Amino acid sequence: MFVSIVNTPRDYAWGSSTAIPELLGTPDTDEPQAELWLGAHPGSPSRVVDTALTGGATDLAAWIAADPARALGKGTSLPYLLKILAAAHPLSLQAHPSREIAQEGFDRENAAGVPLDAPHRNYKDAHHKPEIIVALSPTFEALCGFRPLVEVREIVDLLVMIDGSQVAPRWELYGPMVHLLEDSVTEHETDAEVLESVVAWVLGGGPEVEALVGHLVRTTEKALHPAHAHLTDPYTPSLETVVRLHEEYPGDPGIIISILLNRVTLTAGQALYLPAGNIHAYLRGLGVELMAASDNVLRGGLTPKHIDVPELLQVLDFDSIAVPYLEPTSPVPGLQLFQPDIDDFVLARIEVGEDVASVAYPPRGAAIAICIEGSVTLSGATGSITLERGDSVFITPQEGELTATGTGVVFLAAPGE
Structure with a gap:
């Protein structure tokens, strides 16, 4: 059976007012249209056009609950959520839990009596939330996963050189990020442990972190002067992202974290796979997103929403990775x-x-x-x-x-x- 469905795009502030209407030929409301949800997620289940086909059920969630055998064939829930995503502004830095962590966290917060709609609740359900994004716009910009530590050191060394400050040695300017400037880590400290310690320090906040954000932005603006173009390549996009994030979220500690991450520009048709523990943020672009039907998000910056630092540190995978491109297969033409x-x-x-x-x-x-x-x-x-x-x-x-x-x-x- 074919059941036509519709939905109203979510009006998150970071959304584009034009990208989804232009893609789908739908009305332009002059308001942000960030995500069109297609699925049975209770947050915004798709509406059924002809309810005579679904026994009177007006949305997919209600129909599946009432008649799962007819709707799904087997099982009691739709395991995925399909979205059209349009970002005109950066989304928050975030990561999603594994199945095991999600189940434990969900049970723990239930036992503690934390309401499901509480703003400080981390786990809205007991499921993981891996996702993929396929670019539809000519370019789609994102941060995803921790980049190799050697690249982070190169970026910071570059900024220190361009800064040329004589106020204090570089390790005083960059505080605990001195680890990233060392030629190697000790035998007792892996690259992942270094990154974890830096992220914990940054998200801990305080005057030193505030000072570092300001200094990083000022130095980056200086580095992006045309006179330094020959020095900043191939890290120019990462430095431009620092400045843009400062414009969007002035003083946010996530600005520091951005230089620890892979900076990616997808072209139309390219895809990323973001498994459990991968820290990421979509920056700008239009894409098709597909994910497990979960609402578990641990945030790490670039947001006014709740950030649970200890829980985020438990969820994050601090291993440096290559950009997690997902190459499609083509079993037949088309x-x-x-x-x-x-x-x-x-x-x-x-x-x-x-x-x-x-x-x-x-x-x-x-x-x-x-x-x-x-x-x-x-x-x-x-x-x-x-x-x-x-x-x-x-x-x-x-x-x-x-x-x-x-x-x-x-x-x-x-x-x-």
């Missing part, structure tokens, strides 16, 4: 599959037209599709539906293998393998 090493979800990009007349794809369970370009007809075992740009649909497992025809592009989310 089909790309973005499949991380988890069983919660897979994201399919289907493009049909003059070169590829039809694409067949068998989702492993209940699927959600959204058309972002042209007109695409999806056909299954019992029916079919034509999606125009901006249309979205919930597809029950009884449809089996789907065949896409027409001229356009559809993204389709389904349970992973």
